Amino acid sequence: MPSMEEIIAARVEATADRIVETLSDLVAFPSIVKSNPRDAGPGERDCQLYLQKRLEALGFSTDLWDPDGPALYEKYKGRAGANKGRTFEGRPNLGGVLKGTGGGRSIMLTGHIDVVPPGAASHWTTDPFQPVLKDGFLHGRGTVDMKGGVACMLMALEILKELDIPLSGDVVFTTVVDEEIGGMGSLAMVDRGFHADAGIMTEPTANKIAPLCHGILWGRIIIDGIGGHAELTPNAWYSSGPVDAVQLCRQILDGIDILNRRWMFDPKKNHPLMDLPNQIIVTQMSAGEHPSSMAGRGEIIIDAQYLPSEHDEFKLGGNVKREIEEHIANVCQADPYLRQHPARVEWILDADCAEIPSDNPFVGVFQQAVKQANLSPVLSGFGAHSDIGLPTGLGNTPTVNFGPGDPAQAHQPNERVSVRDLVDCTKAIAIAVQKWCR
Incomplete structure (x- = not known):
């Protein structure tokens, strides 16, 4: 009789094409963050609307809102994420909650959907926003940083739903804008009240658990x-x-x-x-x-x-x-x-930065999950900055980084992520949610 973890892993393997398709859909939205937020196009909003529709199909209650940048700055002036001059008209954050049956621990899966500009077209061998699957890799802006991780966390929840696995704890799903230019989107998300007993931020870590960032x-x-x-x-x-x-x-x-x-x-x-x-x-x-x-x-x-x-x-x-x-x-x-x-x-x-102690209960559970997904449970540091400090410190949600892709690919032309990484990440997240929230 296969274990629950084996059942989840087998279903994820069988769903690899859908994971790639989901990420391809996300990459096709040119959700470029700009130094002047008023220059932003519709890509961020369109991407969030797409995710909102997927979440609502799973039974999530959702919240799509344009944060009030000036008000946030005045409220948190001098604190992490409070950046003067950032505005969000037409650039919404998305949050959703799937209520558990009660009595279990909650989890928040979080990421950003904004991407940096692709740079000179001559440096790319493909169109940055027309994803191409080639030799086991999906190419396109944001495949690694970090729509790959967003696709994995969404697909992990869809697979758990399809398997009809009951969860006692709530699942919180948030995707923010403005991460690539200071983190005010995450500040707005925490200020909105989204929190949980533990969190996974799916920044690219080559599928290593990183409870620390710079x-x-x-x-x-x-x-x-x-x-x-x-x-x-x-x-x-x-x-x-x-x-x-x-x-x-x-x-x-x-x-x-x-x-x-x-x-x-x-x-x-x-x-x-x-x-x-x-x-x-x-x-x-x-x-x-x-x-x-x-x-x-x-x-x-x-x-x-x-x-x-x-x-x-x-x-x-x-x-x-x-x-x-x-x-x-x-x-x-x-x-x-x-x-x-x-x-x-x-x-x-x-x-800001944060560190989740290695003896935190969620770290131990997550290490078990990644091991059951045939990944290394050894902890690693995330050498770049990520937003884990905001949910961890301000939102009281101890959050680790874990996501697919080589982080060195971030912001580069010809950014690409392997299908193997996507599948393994989705397995680990799905198993972790099942173990933590049951």
Whole structure:
């Protein structure tokens, strides 16, 4: 007599084509998030309407709403996910609840449906929003980050419904927008009241349970030089200039390298579940005004990581901000011009992080489920940022990352996920829901 887990696994295997079809449907919605939210097209809304229809067919009560960005910002100013200037007109969040028979533990399955822009079409071998199945992989923007995970969590619930497996606990399903640009969609979801006894966020982890993610800081380092003719003999900097901001940027970049080397060996910057220490990554640079003029100004954009153990009093990265600011100030002390005209740091974003203890009851149950899905139960860290801090900290829903696909594929051209990963992820989620909510 096969076990319940074996019955679920066999049904998922038999449903592989439907999982791929569901993900293909989701990828076909160009739900691109924009820096200016008012530029957004209908893709986010259309995708959410599609998911709402699928949930209601399963018996979920649903809530589709456009969050009030300005009101959320005022309510949570200074807290994780509260980003000024974000608006949501025509860009709804979706939540749904399937009531259990009573007395069981509840679970929330959550993800985001917004995707980053695909970039230059010439970098793609397929149309980013016309999914193509080839050699066991589905290609398209969002297949990994993270519509693959959303498809798996939806299909897991549909399969449990088809097998008529009773669940005592409630199942909560949420999909949000705006994750790729700061997480205010997840803030709105938690503020709306969606929560459970445990949660799975289906960010891509190569089907490894990741109860930990990095926090991230986006910062702008501004370096003021003095512009002047690039081809003529300069005056001394302390008279009328020029002072080359490009050269000053090099000194700041060298200083960032020094701090990164220090962090490599700092126990506070390392975690046993993380492959790499915290890093400060330079992601953008700009300097100069004219081909024959020395740069009068430079900007360096950084992406800095931090761990939950480094949280400030607001569960954010204030301590690490101060650490970086002090280091940049010390770098400036080594240069006579920067000593008098120091670089300054403006912070753009602080996205929080979380860690679920390995002895949390849900972690143990989920490890059993992934093992029964023939996956490794070994815990891993999620090196990028994810939104698990918001449901975990603000929503009191301890949430782990677990989803299909190689996370290195995220944001890349020719993004793709294997059908094998999709099937295995769906198995693990379906078994976990059945075990946790029974």
